[in-house]
Amino acid sequence: MKYRYNYIVPYQDVDATRRLRLYTMENYLLNVAGKVADEMGFGIPALLPMNYTWIITHLQMEMMFLPKHGEEMIIETWIERNAHMLSVRDYRIYQPQADGTERLIGCAKSVWAVLDLTSREIVNIFDMPMFEDAVDGEVLNMARAPRLRPIQLDDLEDDSEALYAGEVLHEIQYSDVDYNRHCNSCKYLEWMLNTQQAYDNQKPFRLDINYVKELYQGDKMYTRFLKIQDAVQYQQVDENGVTCCSAKISKIESVTC
Helix, strand or coil: CCEEEEEECCHHHECCCCEECHHHHHHHHHHHHHHHHHHHCCCHHHHHHHCEEEEEEEEEEEECCCCECCCEEEEEEEEEEEECCEEEEEEEEEEECCCCCEEEEEEEEEEEEEEECCCCCEECCCCCHHHCCCCCCCCCCCCCCCCCCCCCHHHHHHCCCEEEEEEEEEECCHHHECCCCCECHHHHHHHHHHHCCCCCCCCCEEEEEEECCCCCCCCEEEEEEEEECCEEEEEEECCCCCEEEEEEEEECCCCCC
């Protein structure tokens, strides 16, 4: 089953170009996922009494451009599959046209897991009755996510392709923490973009982001960035150098799905 939600971009969600911020676009996708889960009976209100919650582990997104303030977009979503302790949810993003048609302007694929709030471990609950009719089954044919290598800043002098690189420190604050008691996923992307905005929000681009490790209030995180050709790669590590999140934003010719 597919669900569709309409959004009109408000002024508080745009940047200085008057187009939707990328990390806010991610937040819209996560919000839609939450709405559908609630409607189908396996959202946060259903999971919390069992001491479980949803977390996102991967997101792939391709956009022709990001909508401007006041423009409308339609987000269509469905569950591709629930298997191997993970739920794959897909999206298509449309923009209504003056002639009544809809233009495809983007697509995305997200991977979710259920987290035990006590053990902080992923659990498999997809055999529960609430998930019986949840899967639509359509497979969104996006290009596979690239394999992101760690960014070793000390070795960049030997990398003739690197255009620029660096590292920025951020300490997790009160406003960064969400209802799951850890740093909100959209904050990782926000900090990445604050170091280097790696895309033109009026032209086609692709985002690949992997969430690896939870962070909590008071933790310190280092955002490393590396610009090579038409892409910027990011790696966020904790004080011990352990990867918390990694991502890549690339220029593309058009949306492939």
